[in-house]
Amino acid sequence: MKNTVRVERAIKDITQQQLADAIGVSRNTINSIESGKYVPSTVLALKIARYFDKSTDSIFQLDEND
Amino acid sequence: MNNKSILMPHTCQKIGWCFLIIFVILELANALFVHNIDVAWYFAKASHATFIISIFLICLSKEKVEDEMISGFRLKSIGVAAYVFFVLFLILSLFLELRLATLFPSIPEDLELYMSEAFLIFLPLLLFILYFGIFKWMLWKSKKQQAL
Incomplete structure (x- = not known):
């Protein structure tokens, strides 16, 4: 799964730690999501989308291999 | 859960x-x-x-800090630990069933009984140790990725 969390975070000008605190996860988790190492759960993906005030589809997209 | x-x-x-x-x-x-x-x-x-x-x-x-990624690591660790544990259990069981004393005559028969008792008491702990080791390795790998 691809995502634009890093781009959205840069637009909002916040650190990984700030995003992690807002969502309620660890900074390690945010880093893993951004680098594609971890696929978030539906709840976490919805929380991230709501935080950035965007739709889930605009932030998370299926990969060709998915 | x-x-x-x-x-x-x-x-x-x-x-x-x-x-x-x-x-x-x-x-x-x-x-x-x-x-x-x-x-x-x-x-x-x-x-x-x-x-x-x-x-x-x-x-x-x-x-x-406990979040869903850590929970995922815990679940994977338990699965891998169970797999490794049962492979080790199978090997040790075969080793004991084949009667250690007959394979290695220099080992006294008392030791075989001791190994059976240690087998029963401490083998369940091995599952926990394996799980914790694998979990910590997954965490370390994740943090190492973060540092890069």
Whole structure:
């Protein structure tokens, strides 16, 4: 799964730690999501989308291999 | 399953490490300074108890920050640990079933019985140790990725 969390975070000008605190996860988790190492759960993906005030589809997209 | 409800607070992990240090001290004291067999028996029982308590506290405590990724790591760790544990269990069972004393005549038959008792008492702890080791390795790998 691809995502634009890093781009959205840069637009909002916040650190990984700030995003992690807002969502309620660890900074390690945010880093893993951004680098594609971890696929978030539906709840976490919805929380991230709501935080950035965007739709889930605009932030998370299926990969060709998915 | 929400594992937040079954794991102990992170402080318990630190207490567990303290118990592990106590176990090491007791074992060293028993090996180096205790010569009376009755006293050695009590030391052995105390060290076994502290070891079991330390493994329990260390393995079943939360990390500093618990989130869904950590829960995922825990689940994967249990799966891999169970797989490795059963392979080791199979190998050890075959080894004991083939009667160790007959394969290695220099080993006394008493040792075979001792290994059976140790097998029964401490083998379940091996599952916890494997799970914790694999879990910590996954965490370390994740943090190493973060550092890059």
